[in-house]
Amino acid sequence: MSPTDNLNEFKEEIIDGKVYYMSPSANPRHGRIIGNIYFIFKSYLKGKTCEVFTDTIDVFLNEEGTDKVIPDVSVLCDPDKFTDKGYNGVPSLIVEVISPTSIKRDRETKFHKYEAYGVGEYWIVDPLNKSIEQFVLYEGKYKLNGVYTQLDEAEKERLYEKQGFVKQFKTSIFSELTIDIDEIF
Structure with a gap:
């Protein structure tokens, strides 16, 4: 068996015509976060036009x-852009859960690509630090809207109100949706 025989197990993304191979499956922590x-979003979007997908x-x-990507989570709001091959268009929101093999691609390559295409909101989720960086597109550039971190029980009481930490936040595309950090991690 040659090393390229295993490539069939990998999903592939294409960015600027360059192929990037993704790991065939996430570790359990990564998978739980994606599922959460x-x-x-699935609960919130029930009965609405937008749909949520995992990878x-x-x-x-x-x-x-x-430029073909397979986001960990994407919110897709234009029903006319679905085809048998996937979704042909720009998602309203994308979430990437970073892993040791994806940090540079998620923080740099995809960040700039999503910004250039006009993805309205982009989250970078760090499982090890239990944090979410929420970027919102403003006048064609991403602006860091907030960094949300799950604190352990000892730090919650000490830091949430006293230091300005929050345990809930809202998306920019669904103003009624409040997300609790503890539900993600």
């Missing part, structure tokens, strides 16, 4: 196919 975020759908950011 999916559940929050089960290919998102084609352009018609040429030179």
Whole structure:
């Protein structure tokens, strides 16, 4: 068996025409976080036009196919852009849960790509630090809207109100949706 025989097990993303191979499966912590975020959005979006997907759908950011991503979680709001191959358009919100093999791609390559295509909101979730960086598109550039961290029980009482830490936040695209950090981690 050659090393390339295993490539069939990997999902592939294409950014600027360059192929990036993704790990075939996430570790349990990574998977739980993705599942928790999916559940929050799935519950909220019930009966609404937008849909939420995990890394089960290919998102084609352009018609040429030179930018195809498979976000950990994406909120897709244009029903006309679904095809048998995936979603041809720009998601309203994307969540990437970083891992040791994806940090640079999620923080730099995808960050700039999502910003350039106009993804309205982008979260970078760090499982080890139990934090979410929420970026919101403002005049074509991402602005850090907030960093939300799950604190342990001893720190919660000491830091939440006294130091300005919050345990809930809202998305920019759904003003009625409040997300509790503890439900994600």
